[in-house]
Amino acid sequence: MESSEEHRHIVGYGQLAVVLALLLALTGVTVAVSYIDLGFLNVPAALxxxxxxxxxxxxxxxxxxxxxxxxxxxxxxxxxxxxxxxxFTFWDVAFR
Amino acid sequence: MTTAQSYLEHSSPPGRRGWKAWLLTHDHKRLGLMYLWAILFWFVLAVLLGLLMRTELMGAGRTIMGAETYSSMFTLHGVIMIFFFGIPAIPAIFGNFFLPIQLGADDVFFPRLNLLSWYLFMFGGGFAIFSLFFGDGFPDTGWTFYVPFSISSAGNVSLTVTAAFILGMSSMLTGLNFVTTFHRLRHKGMGLMKIPLFTWSLYATAWVQILATPVIAITFVLVVLERLLAIGLFEPDRGGDPLLYQHLFWMYSHPAVYIIILPAMGVISEIIPVFSRKAIFGYKGIVYSSLAIAIAGSLVWAHHMYTSGMSDVSVFVFSLLTFLVAVPSAVKVFSWVSTMYRGSIAMSPPFFLSLCFIYLFTVGGLTGLVLGAAGTDIHVHDTHFVVAHFHFVMLGGTGFAFFAALHYWWPKMFGVLYRNRPAYVGAVAAAVGFVFHFVPMLILGMQGMPRRYYDYLPQYETGNFLAGFGAYLLVFGLLLMLLNLVLSLRGRRTAPANPWGGTTLEWTVPSPPPVENFTATPEIKDFPYDFSEIVANSKK
Structure with missing residues (x-):
């Protein structure tokens, strides 16, 4: 057996709450950015x-x-x- | 150890009897047998369908079926051979049975998931049968289900691709089980370079199963959505791109070819050293070439699309990548042949079938280079040359390796020995029949005979007649080998634990193995193909 020890990491509520807040904040950023016309950068920014x-x-x-x-x-x-x-698929389309 | 303690006599979980001991089993060995019988049913069915097609082609004009029936025949033959035989055969039967034993484990990591995989396989099969007799009639698109025809075809395409979708889930779960078992249940003393090559090949295959199968699953869903809702992804009339379908289809279906051939290569890597009484040549080279084939083989899908209108840049890149895959394949062939060099060869049915594999697979590989080169591919694209090449690799390669595996591990799986003479006669008939069947097809293809046509111009008649003759000989050989094996179950010539002089762990346990595989802690060798003890014992 490669790893005989099972270890479980328990993430605290505080840390989870911080991550949740970050996710919500980034959702807000996504919405906010969508109102700004960045030209070519629109899609890269959202992605x-x-x-x-x-x-x-x-x-x-x-x-x-x-x-x-x-x-x-x-x-x-x-x-x-x-x-x-x-x-590779996009590559085909780009050079077609 | 007596046979009374074997997995055939004792159920897992214990206490289950009769049909429950089989249909609710968690034992990887019983599941391997359950796959064996189901897959053999599909294999024989698809072989007979192929024979009917070849009979139709033996004479010009309509002989036993018309164009529409012929289209359905090659679709069913392809779908069954790929999804019901080629992909699951070696991993699901022999992988399930031997991967845990070769790793020194008592079962796979997820036994219940293993049972679910088998049920999904059977459910997918039931669905496929259902799709034939209900709805709009037999599908007639070929196993590739190319759009836009598969969207507009009146055949029952939706249900057939749904069956393939379900089979894909079964394949993924098996792959997941094997990867996890490989990492988590391997014996503590078994380092990575002590693992038998069959298990290594299954590990490489499992990754391809896990990563590539979701692509075909979602593609089939999109085909069904196109048929039902006309969403316009692939339909040019609605702004869709049929080439997108081809990309998505081959992203899975080319790696699927490696899902089919890699375990076969693993089988050959087991058999050649045993009957050469010599350590495998280039163990690490074979391990790395398995991984290299799995990786590089996943990057070459668009070599099926050179004439489709894809960009020239892509044609160039995919052609180059295709040639790269030939390198690790050649490493394996070189290693097998070098293993036999100055070995102490002991001829046996599995070894003979392995030799057939090496020859036929090599021809398949070399004809693949003709197709991989963008220039020559244009000449032979969609001709009988392609069909012959594919069968050299899939039947000459995996098919013969499957029969080699059956003959190699049959005594271990059932605890009985089979008769050698019918096995040799069957193997020779199959090999000679194979050559008569597919060499004329290579020539016909170069002369321009297209694939998937039920009729042809008069100049192709001789070649087609020869191919049909070869097909009958081939099928006779295959069925004779199967019959001989099945009849051995009645004869009860008891097999010893190690009838061939193998060195991997499955040969250290009784035939058939006990339900828990090992009754004592298995002894792990520094090198899995160390024959010094076997050779020393044979000299006594």
Whole structure:
């Protein structure tokens, strides 16, 4: 067995509340930014905020921050795989 | 240890009897057997469908079926062979049975989830049968379900892709179980470089199953939504892009080819050293090439789309990446052949089938390079050449490896020995029939005969007749091997624990294995293919 010790990390209410507040605040930022015309940066800005929010959920609500390397690498592999799939497909469209 | 303590006699969880001991089992070995019988049913059905198609093509003009029936036949043959046989066969049967044992574990990490996977597989199968006889008739799109035809076809496409969706869930859960078992239940003394190569190949496959299957699942959902609600994702008339479907489909379906072939390569990596009485050549090379195939094989999907109107840049990049996959595949073939070099070869049915695999798979790989090169692909695209190449890899490769695995592990799974002579006769007939079947198809394809046509020009008649003749010989060989194995269950020639002189952990336990796999702590060797003890004992 690779890791014989089961360890559970319990996140306190305080920390969870802070993350929740951050998520709500970032939602507010998303709405606020949508009223500003940033031209080409409209989509990148919205996606950056969404990525930040997803990262918070993954790290704290889904405990990725406290997991071992296997889970972390597994997750990173999955995201990279998805990025390549989407990237290569858009690549075709871009040069068609 | 007596057979009375085997998993066939004792249920898991204990105390269950009769049908409950099977249908509610948590035992990975019983589930492996349950997959075996279900998958063999589908395999024989698809083989017979293929034979009917070949019979139709043996003479020009209509012989036993018309164009529409032929279209349904190749669709069903493809769907069953890919989703009901190729993808699940080796992982679900032999992976379920042997992965935990090879890792020194008593079961998979999620036994109940394993049972659920089997039920999803059976449910998906039931759904597929349902889709044939209810609704709008047989699907006729081919196993690729290409849009826009699959959106407009009158056939029962929606239900068939739903069946494939359910099967995909089964495949994902099996993959998840294998990855978790690999990491969490492996024996403490078994480092990464002490793991048998079959298990390594299943691990690489499992990652592809987990990562790629959701793509096809959601794509099938989108096809159903297109058919029911006309949402316009793939329909050019509504501003959709049919190439998007092809991208999404092949994102899964090309890796699916590696889901099918990687475990087969694992089987061959087990069998070759055992019957060469020699440590596998390039153990680490084979491990890394399995992982490399899993990764690189997931990046080459659009080589199916060179003639579809995709951008030239993408054609160039995907062609280049396709050639890269050939490298790790060649590493494996080189390692297998080098293992046999100066080995002490002991011929046996599984070893003979493995030799057939190496030859046929190599031809499949080399013809794949013809298709991977964008220039030559345009000439043979959508011809019989493609069909022959695919069958060289899938049937000549995985099919023969499947039969090799059956003959290799049958004594362990059932505790009985089979007769060698019918096995050899069947294997030779299958191999010769295979060559007669598919070599003419390679030539027909280069001459320009398109795939999926029930009729052809007169100049293609000789080739098609030869292919049909080969098909009958091939099917005779396959069925003879299966019959011989099934009849061995009646003969009860008891198998010893290690009839072949294998070195991996499954050969250290009785045949058939006890319900808990190991009655004592398994002894982990520094190298899983160390034959020094086996060779020393054989000299005594």
């Amino acid at each position: 950056t905020i969404a990525t930040l929010k997803a990262a918070l959920v993954l790290l704290f609500f889904m405990h990725l921050r406290y997991e071992g390397p296997i889970i972390r690498y597994g997750f990173i592999t999955t995201v990279m795989f998805l990025a390549i799939m989407i990237g």
